[in-house]
């Protein structure tokens with residue numbers, strides 16, 4: 212048993228933390244989100260220069276060979292800074308699909324450009340009329356290598372130079388395809404998410420696509436596990452930031468002639484938040500450490516972590532707002548934005564109920 | 579013991595229902611159902627419809643347009659409004675300043691202000707809270723200094739709801755900085771928002787709406803005739819204003835309406851496959867749990883209504899803790915309903931369409947992008963009106979003697 216970080220991992224944390232502190236202060240973030248497209252393009256290049264974009268890719272493919280722990284470290288710091296860049300979708304989710312599903316040629320054509328920041332992928336799998344959390348393609352169909360259908364809630368979909376799209380094949384199974392967003396027949400409508408992310412609706416009409424071999428649903432499920440482990444870490448960072456702001460506020464805000472931290476009701480609430488945060492941190496570690504475990508264990512552990520963290524996120528987010536009073540619901544103050552991101556994390560890739568169902572079907576956690 | 583409404587009360591309920599079915603405009607009903615913003619025009623139009631029916635200020639004294647309803651009728655009226663998806667009553671005029679002017683105002687003030695307050699020809703906003711004075715309202719610092727026939731007001735209010743539309747503000751101001759207790763140096767002033775020296779600055783909230791404001795007063799001259807009651811007695815009038823709403827703060831009708839809505843929406847989503855059977859079954863269970871809690875709250879509310887009807891005799895209606903119980907538990911359930919709305923929306927609720935480039939949702943889906951902003955903004959109900967922490971303090975201290 213060893214919960215400590217290696218020197219390289221500590222260095223990674225310092226690097227990311229410094230980057231977030233220097234370049235991603237709350238005011239910088241607000242300014243960037245007011246730019247066209249809601250982003251400062253320079254940030255992505257800086258992430259490339261720092262080597263962050265190659266983190267999860269194999270060294271043989273031109274990446275830096277990081278594992279679950281490295282992604283956890285990075286995502287926690289991104290969570291603290293409420294980083295809105297599409298790292299989760301373009302690097303973690305799409306990266307997992309490239310690693311696990313794409314052919315060597317398909318990877319060779321992409322990974323290096325991803326690492327340098329020249330290629331951003333987005334993954335389009337949810338459909339407007341389907342069940343909310345399925346990985347099966349239903350109404351997007353592939354006829355040969357040509358796709359027709361509609362995808363929703365595509366994270367970073369309007370910021371991508373290439374899409375990975377799921378579609379139902381003539382055999383009735385789900386397969387994954389690369390699609391050029393500039394190709395004839397593709398239209399993309401991007402919108403801001405309430406948390407500052409970008410989400411897109413993608414419609415495809417008889418669009419040329421390049422097939423990724425294998426069982427698309429299985430590949431998606433596994434990539435979503437990687438994304439959920441990353442989200443757990445991001446939630447921990449966001450919750451830690453919420454708790455820091457709240458404790459600071461309790462000490463400085465005065466009512467009835469004393470700092471409101473003097474009121475025991477509020478002290479207890481803050482302690483409850485801290486307890487939730489620490490338990491969540493433990494579960495985020497479990498999720499990260501489970502990524503390279505055998506399938507059944509990995510799936511169960513990550514479901515448990517996400518279920519737990521979704522609930523913790525809700526509690527910590529709501530209480531952080533409550534303890535701030537009116538200030539907590541203003542757009543000019545960071546805590547409300549943390550609450551919104553924690554809300555999105557709760558629902559992305561399966562809410563608590565969804566994962567509890569999944570774990571029930573699996574028969575629970577291994578003893 | 580009899581928990582049913584009597585025949586007169588039921589007849590009254592039918593009358594209200596018929597009126598709402600005939601008179602509530604579709605666009606307003608839809609906006610309320612979808613939890614999208616009402617425009618000023620919609621609020622004014624609906625208030626006008628109620629006013630013409632004589633139902634804009636039913637709880638006021640008869641001489642000022644009130645209906646002399648029993649507490650049960652008032653309760654039924656409010657519940658039916660909510661269930662029909664009518665807008666909330668315009669509380670600043672109807673529940674707050676109107677009753678204060680009627681009770682403590684001079685005859686001249688009543689004559690001048692009550693008719694346009696009832697008709698919403700004057701739109702009022704509430705200027706109590708300040709940056710340094712929220713829960714501890716009595717510490718407020720905005721000053722009013724007597725100068726001839728005027729008061730000169732300086733200072734700042736914050737969180738002033740819909741001040742951007744307001745014609746007048748009723749404000750608490752400090753007139754005696756040396757009073758023995760801070761509560762004893764506060765006065766209650768009516769201030770015309772067009773007076774020179776007033777600046778309204780918007781505060782954008784996390785749902786991206788503009789509902790609250792900062793209001794700055796820079797040497798604002800207010801005629802002394804706009805003082806309510808006596809100088810330095812404003813705290814008493816404010817307490818009257820804040821305490822006079824025992825029936826209604828729990829907003830039970832609103833939560834009932836949300837329950838109905840959630841059931842219907844979940845059914846549709848299960849039917850068209852957006853929700854699995856398992857998700858649907860779980861949601862129904864959660865709705866039942868909420869419904870049970872709501873029933874307990876409703877009966878508690880009705881005990882209060884009955885106690886008020888009996889004029890204090892019989893069941894004390896949950897006693898002195900009643901308002902706090904209703905406020906805390908009512909806000910809990912309202913917030914729980916917004917969480918259920920979020921569960922219904924799922925990840926598809928993440929996208930916030932750019933309202934300026936109006937996206938053409940299917941009509942049944944307009945609620946979808948509104949679910950998250952509504953969830954976010956409804957965190958306010960446990961903060962304002964005496965936060966839920968403050969309510970518990972009040973019960974512990976003044977009711978239980980702890």
Ligand SMILES: Cc1cc2nc3c(=O)[nH]c(=O)nc-3n(C[C@H](O)[C@H](O)[C@H](O)COP(=O)(O)OP(=O)(O)OC[C@H]3O[C@@H](n4cnc5c(N)ncnc54)[C@H](O)[C@@H]3O)c2cc1C
Nearest residue numbers: 474533534536537704706707712713737739958962965967
């Ligand atoms: C959307 C919205 C609309 C509003 N509209 C209006 C309006 O129209 N007019 C107006 O005058 N005001 C309005 N308010 C202000 C509202 O009344 C105040 O926000 C409220 O009184 C709380 O004050 P505060 O925000 O300064 O929080 P604070 O009083 O600073 O409280 C911060 C936290 O400390 C807790 N706390 C404070 N004291 C204690 C204690 N003794 N024991 C335990 N916990 C404590 C609070 O519960 C809260 O959680 C509005 C507020 C909101 C959010």
